[in-house]
Amino acid sequence: MPVEPGSHRFRDAASSALKDPGLRANFRRAMDGLISKRAAQFADPVEWRDLKRLGSAIRARSLARLPELLERLEGRCLGNGIQVRWAETTEDANRIVLEILRSHGATRVVKGKSMVSEEMHLNEFLEEHGVESLESDLGEYIIQLDGETPSHIIMPAIHKNRQQIARLLGEKIRGARYTEDIDELTGIARRVLRKKFFEADAGISGVNFAVAETGTLCLVENEGNGRMSTHVPPVHIALMGLEKVVENLEDVPPLYSLLTRSATGQSITTYFNMITRPRTEAEKDGPLAVYLVILDNGRSRIFEDPELAATLRCIRCGACMNHCPVYTRVGGHAYESTYPGPIGKILAPQTDGVGARHDLVEASSLCGACGEVCPVGIPIPELIVRLRQEAAQPEPGSTVRGAGTGGSRGESLAWRLWAKSHRHPVLYRLLGLTATRLRRFIPGRLPVLAAWTSARSTPRPAARTLHELAKSAGVADE
Amino acid sequence: MSDGARARILERLAAARPKSPAISDFAVVARKQWAAEARYPRLRFLMEAVHSEFLEATEAGWPLAIREFLAEEGLSTLLYGPGTAAAGRLEAAWAAGTRPSLVAYDRPIESEDLKRRLFEDIDAGFTTTRGGIADTGGLILWPTPDEPRLLSLVPPVHIALLDSRSIHNTFWEAMRVEGWASGMPPNALLISGPSKTADIEQTLAYGVHGPKRLLVVAILPES
Amino acid sequence: MISPETPPDERPADVYYYGTCLVDLFYPEAGLSGIRLLEREGVRVVYPQGQTCCGQPAYNSGYSSEARAVARSQIERFSRPWPVVVPSGSCAGMMKHYYPSLFDGDPFLERALEFAGRIHELTSFLVRVLRVRLVDRGEPARVTWHTSCHALREMGIRDEPASLLAQLERVEVIPLARESECCGFGGTFAVRHPEISAAMVEDKAAAVAATGAPTLLSGDGGCLLNIAGRLEATGQRVRPVHIAQFLWERTRAR
Numbered sequence: 041m042p043v044e045p046g047s048h049r050f051r052d053a054a055s056s057a058l059k060d061p062g063l064r065a066n067f068r069r070a071m072d073g074l075i076s077k078r079a080a081q082f083a084d085p086v087e088w089r090d091l092k093r094l095g096s097a098i099r100a101r102s103l104a105r106l107p108e109l110l111e112r113l114e115g116r117c118l119g120n121g122i123q124v125r126w127a128e129t130t131e132d133a134n135r136i137v138l139e140i141l142r143s144h145g146a147t148r149v150v151k152g153k154s155m156v157s158e159e160m161h162l163n164e165f166l167e168e169h170g171v172e173s174l175e176s177d178l179g180e181y182i183i184q185l186d187g188e189t190p191s192h193i194i195m196p197a198i199h200k201n202r203q204q205i206a207r208l209l210g211e212k213i214r215g216a217r218y219t220e221d222i223d224e225l226t227g228i229a230r231r232v233l234r235k236k237f238f239e240a241d242a243g244i245s246g247v248n249f250a251v252a253e254t255g256t257l258c259l260v261e262n263e264g265n266g267r268m269s270t271h272v273p274p275v276h277i278a279l280m281g282l283e284k285v286v287e288n289l290e291d292v293p294p295l296y297s298l299l300t301r302s303a304t305g306q307s308i309t310t311y312f313n314m315i316t317r318p319r320t321e322a323e324k325d326g327p328l329a330v331y332l333v334i335l336d337n338g339r340s341r342i343f344e345d346p347e348l349a350a351t352l353r354c355i356r357c358g359a360c361m362n363h364c365p366v367y368t369r370v371g372g373h374a375y376e377s378t379y380p381g382p383i384g385k386i387l388a389p390q391t392d393g394v395g396a397r398h399d400l401v402e403a404s405s406l407c408g409a410c411g412e413v414c415p416v417g418i419p420i421p422e423l424i425v426r427l428r429q430e431a432a433q434p435e436p437g438s439t440v441r442g443a444g445t446g447g448s449r450g451e452s453l454a455w456r457l458w459a460k461s462h463r464h465p466v467l468y469r470l471l472g473l474t475a476t477r478l479r480r481f482i483p484g485r486l487p488v489l490a491a492w493t494s495a496r497s498t499p500r501p502a503a504r505t506l507h508e509l510a511k512s513a514g515v516a517d518e
Numbered sequence: 519m520s521d522g523a524r525a526r527i528l529e530r531l532a533a534a535r536p537k538s539p540a541i542s543d544f545a546v547v548a549r550k551q552w553a554a555e556a557r558y559p560r561l562r563f564l565m566e567a568v569h570s571e572f573l574e575a576t577e578a579g580w581p582l583a584i585r586e587f588l589a590e591e592g593l594s595t596l597l598y599g600p601g602t603a604a605a606g607r608l609e610a611a612w613a614a615g616t617r618p619s620l621v622a623y624d625r626p627i628e629s630e631d632l633k634r635r636l637f638e639d640i641d642a643g644f645t646t647t648r649g650g651i652a653d654t655g656g657l658i659l660w661p662t663p664d665e666p667r668l669l670s671l672v673p674p675v676h677i678a679l680l681d682s683r684s685i686h687n688t689f690w691e692a693m694r695v696e697g698w699a700s701g702m703p704p705n706a707l708l709i710s711g712p713s714k715t716a717d718i719e720q721t722l723a724y725g726v727h728g729p730k731r732l733l734v735v736a737i738l739p740e741s
Numbered sequence: 742m743i744s745p746e747t748p749p750d751e752r753p754a755d756v757y758y759y760g761t762c763l764v765d766l767f768y769p770e771a772g773l774s775g776i777r778l779l780e781r782e783g784v785r786v787v788y789p790q791g792q793t794c795c796g797q798p799a800y801n802s803g804y805s806s807e808a809r810a811v812a813r814s815q816i817e818r819f820s821r822p823w824p825v826v827v828p829s830g831s832c833a834g835m836m837k838h839y840y841p842s843l844f845d846g847d848p849f850l851e852r853a854l855e856f857a858g859r860i861h862e863l864t865s866f867l868v869r870v871l872r873v874r875l876v877d878r879g880e881p882a883r884v885t886w887h888t889s890c891h892a893l894r895e896m897g898i899r900d901e902p903a904s905l906l907a908q909l910e911r912v913e914v915i916p917l918a919r920e921s922e923c924c925g926f927g928g929t930f931a932v933r934h935p936e937i938s939a940a941m942v943e944d945k946a947a948a949v950a951a952t953g954a955p956t957l958l959s960g961d962g963g964c965l966l967n968i969a970g971r972l973e974a975t976g977q978r979v980r981p982v983h984i985a986q987f988l989w990e991r992t993r994a995r
Contacts, residue, residue: 264728405927496970
């Protein structure tokens, strides 16, 4: 997704989203539900604190040893019979997947949920090359039918209500009648998709955790479509971002617990699927060939900065977006990035450039809700501020993409003047005096005030400042 | 392409100087403990909350209990993996009479029309379990050559045999006590209930792709 | 974020008062009320006239060298080893948590850490250090309370305001729906993304109005200014008041 520097695409898209009351209601309802389910899971603050600390430590340790762990993972996988491919870009990853499919003569693919495949725009790529690539997660299936992208990383169709989904399935699926009953809608999808699982030549999945110690790929799901995609077809291709590796098998349970409780408020999902080998000789089912594709796509660049590398701790639970007052109001599509919400605000500017996605970096009130709920301790608000610095005043030697392309000369001058007046008490007091004495004459149409007064009355300074009140009340100065 | 990519990616990663991490303190997981006799009731409570069903039986009585369950529910075919001790018990229980019919998953999925039958004709699949997890509820399954992976996935009803004395406190404890890291099977699973989704308006619907029902046949000690 | 050590909660003889620029300009009565509340507990309050702004607006906008210059000038004006009491969770959070990181690798870091270790948010200082006992002298009143994001998440202020209000016998606190959700102020965010900020403050003001309470209390000038602006623009008759002013007005001897 190339984005022009200084683009206001997010602001514009958010503006349209804000004018859609149906969309706002769908998100509000969903986020309120997710917030309360998560809160019930972490009712014990001591457990939450300790588990978050452990999850953060595990992810930080995995990153501290990242190159070594990736090599160990590769070695284990090869030893277990899983073939490993490396891709620097999404184009490379797409080509690798296509080559694997062609080598097996596969033309019908079923997919489990994978955000990396969304990064790759894999479905479009495969369709262009004559391969049917069908999403099988119910939410993903719904939005694929409608030609959309996910609006949430866990609940991809969260922007739609049941009437919209009922109309869609009624129109697009042969033999399906219009129904708003959720069990019936689910039944329609089951009928279509079980036939596809049966016929598929290959299955594609994501990876939630890849264990270097044992070469095990872990998948988290409720629906069973992930297991269908990875157990039924003769070929399984797993796609992972290179940050997904963890050191030891015992690192998995705490992360799994943090993931499901943070994401959907479940203490455990229906299925936790640990794949270590393709079908062995004596086995009667399971894929005959398993491939692991490890994707970089900008991650190794993020990894170069010791502070921003914390972005890569993410386990894709979505809690940051569920708790974000901005996401809740504008929805996921406005971000025009694979990962929306707060994690997208720190990820997209690093992969696309801080100048190009400056409007995302700016789109935070820094309320801190995301950092508070992040189960692996990513200091998202602090990283947002850091990216604002990178956009305006990068440190020499900055490795951040597009560093220094976010500020403007006017803005820079304004802050310099601001600093001057706020370092000199006399100047500051003079400003205070001016504002208080002229308070009745502040025009509502000043450019800065126009944004403020679009929804609020014009702010009026008090008649006298606290400096003056304190002095006349005899409060000591030193 | 891939080899060059591998080298370049690893080189970039190796050039970075990541922050050293804090110690991983697993005490928060290790302190989750329940008395042995409290684990099964807890597991049952948590799994029932996500629509798992329970049938309690004795060591001697469970095969017949399954047969009766199938008959009562009108399920006419049960797929199982021959070769395990439990399979022998099932076969023995079917010695008299053939209804409901007991079907052996005894050849590769590609053989004859086994895959089609599995998707279209089979009503229920039977598996054993390695144990359960008290903390969250959930069964541990290690599919084997005798008990293939799809038994617990494709048939509309999954019947899982659980020894109520084989329940660990936590997932973490299970993998440590049993030493999983030194020998992971091709596939290992945790299963906590029938397949479900909440992708439409956050409303739970059961039986989306996999089993619509999960019946846990729990063997209780005779007292 | 480099976190300074928090000193033991001993009752001091002298404290500094950091008014904050928003209180200075928009809520000076609230600022003075905070001083009165402290003085009534027998503490000598010093208000350095050289203070200006904590620097958060520049810091949050990515202009850290400007923020650093202003931060340094503030620290230098609060050089005695006294606690610094701030009637704002947001400015307190800036000084406690981000001043040290501003001077990371700078010889001034030690002073920044020492200063940060003396920062206290006002309600927390009243409750935890001074252990105030309030006597309610006001008429029966119903209020609602808006917590500020930075008070909550940076300063860990959860129960302190409620425990102060609970001491006022004739005050009933009506809970605000989604109390911990941001009001949409966010400093320059309100200007950079006015439509999103507006949507947030619309919801917050509507939630305030829905409580039916005639008074809205908060401990942060930014939130008050934002929500008050929206309430006024929509003709809601809710009086927004800083908690320091409310506490002082109800408990002062007449």
